[in-house]
Structures are given as structure tokens and as C-alpha cells.
Amino acid sequence: MEQIVEFLKTMIGVWPTAVRSPANQCVFAFLVLLLVLDIARKGWRLSWSRLAVQSVAATIAIFNINLVLAPTIWLLSDQIKALYALAGIPSIPTSAWSAFPVWALMIIAIVAHDFANYWNHRLMHMKWLWPVHAIHHSDPHVNALSAYRIHALETLVMWGSYTILLTWLGLPADAIGMGAVILVLHTIYVHVDVDWDHGPFRLLIASPRFHRWHHANVPEAYGKNLANVFPFFDRVFGTYHVPGPCTAPMGANDVPQNDVVRLTLWPVLEWTRLTLEQIGILRGRIGNMSRRDATLPGQHMAKVDAE
Numbered sequence: 001m002e003q004i005v006e007f008l009k010t011m012i013g014v015w016p017t018a019v020r021s022p023a024n025q026c027v028f029a030f031l032v033l034l035l036v037l038d039i040a041r042k043g044w045r046l047s048w049s050r051l052a053v054q055s056v057a058a059t060i061a062i063f064n065i066n067l068v069l070a071p072t073i074w075l076l077s078d079q080i081k082a083l084y085a086l087a088g089i090p091s092i093p094t095s096a097w098s099a100f101p102v103w104a105l106m107i108i109a110i111v112a113h114d115f116a117n118y119w120n121h122r123l124m125h126m127k128w129l130w131p132v133h134a135i136h137h138s139d140p141h142v143n144a145l146s147a148y149r150i151h152a153l154e155t156l157v158m159w160g161s162y163t164i165l166l167t168w169l170g171l172p173a174d175a176i177g178m179g180a181v182i183l184v185l186h187t188i189y190v191h192v193d194v195d196w197d198h199g200p201f202r203l204l205i206a207s208p209r210f211h212r213w214h215h216a217n218v219p220e221a222y223g224k225n226l227a228n229v230f231p232f233f234d235r236v237f238g239t240y241h242v243p244g245p246c247t248a249p250m251g252a253n254d255v256p257q258n259d260v261v262r263l264t265l266w267p268v269l270e271w272t273r274l275t276l277e278q279i280g281i282l283r284g285r286i287g288n289m290s291r292r293d294a295t296l297p298g299q300h301m302a303k304v305d306a307e
């Protein structure tokens, strides 16, 4: 518990420190100047600044909501570990990796994580999990910050699978930790608003172009480019889609763009809607069946005969 309080204090303490830094103040001042000029030129409603302010504010708010929920995720990860040990599922002992240098173990951790993540992500693009993942796709202007636009429930699933898989593999904690840092940096990189491709290495390491196609709001790109780091998983499993530079619009249909409250509640709202929809379909089927029974007297006769 003390660890969690310390962690929260450190994370929340980052903001005042960042705001006090003279370098950051210069950057803020420059950004504010750009905003003022843009708004003065086009007016608030028509300006590009309005969208930028809304988008950045929504992402920062979602990131902070996640931060508050982080201790829950942390505690749950520990529970998963404990349950895993309790279940007595045979796993690879950490000593099995003692001959490998730490950098090799780090690469194994990243590859293993990315493989699991590919399938998690694929599930997230299916009907019932999409309301959770849609928050990440809600940003109509994908940028480095969009990497943090993730629903707390998704973070829970991702960390849960990460813990289960890597503890099963018995990888040492330092390799897992270093791997996690590289994963975070790479995730930010692929969301940067540039059209960079990796030439002959495009299948080896995901580029911003590869991930922009994942966020493209055009039917041919839906459910494509699901790997975080290694596009060869998409090539192997048939979901690779990079036809060229990505100029397609970003975002997702029928998902609130920057409304933080609705985005946070979105899974519950959508699951309620989908459940009601399913109940309606089921009722319709039952109604059809009883109507069919009523119009097929022969069947009843046959049953009566059999009795």
C-alpha cells in the first residue's frame, strides 16, 4: 500500500515539476502564441487550434484517469501472479535463462509480449471488446500523445496478459523491466504524426506509417496492422496492410472524439446497448418460432400422433 501511495505521489508530482521547468515554460509560451494567432485568424470555432486543444486535453485527462486506476491494476497483477503460483501450473524456472545475456532476454521478453499483444489486440477489434479499445481509436488527430489514450480496462487486460506470459516464461525482472521501457518508447514513436517508413526493415520494426494505417478510418484498414512492434506477425497471420503513404482520415465512426466522461463510460454504454440489441434479436426469434408453430398444424399433429 505504501508503495502505491509513493507511486501516485511521484506520478502526480511530475506535473508541477514539468510546469516549473523554464524550458517547458518557453515551449508552452510558444504554443500559446501559435494558438492565439490561429484563433485570431480563423475564430475559435473554425480554427485548427480548437481541435488540437480538445484532442490534447482529452488524451491528458484519460491518461490521468488511468493513473488513478493504476493501483487497482497493480494489485490485480499481483493477484494474477499469486493465483498462477497457487494453481501450480508448471512454468519455466528463472535459472533456465542464466546462460543468456540480459539484452537477449530483453529481446525475448519483447517478442513474447508482442506475440501475446497481437492476439489481445485482434480480440479488442471484435464486437464485444471494441467498446473498450475504441477509446484508443477515438482520436481524429493521431499524435505522440495518442499512445496514452487507452481505457483503464484495456490497460488491465494488457498488464494481466503481460504478467501471466512473462512469469510463465520465468524471465528475470530486469529483462522484463527494460523491455517494458523500450515498448513504451516505441509505442510513443509509432504514434508521432509523420509518414516515416522503415524501407527494407518495414516488416521487422513497426513504423509510424504502419501504425497510421492501423488508425485509418477506411474499411480496407479496419482490423489491420495489429502488432505493436513486429509487423511480421501481421504478415504471417494475414492482417498486414500498408499500401503506401497514409493520407486516410484518422479516428473511428460512432465513437465520441474528445468527450472524456463519455469515453470513460463508453464500454458500459455500449455493452448495455449491445445486450439490449441481443435481447431484441432473441425476442424476435422466439416470436418467429411461435408464429411458425402456430401456422404449421401438421407438426403438432405429428407430435400428437407420436404421443
Ligand SMILES: [Zn+2]
Binding pocket: 121, 125, 133, 136, 137, 214
Ligand atoms: Zn487497434
Ligand SMILES: [Zn+2]
Binding pocket: 136, 146, 147, 191, 211, 215
Ligand atoms: Zn495506436
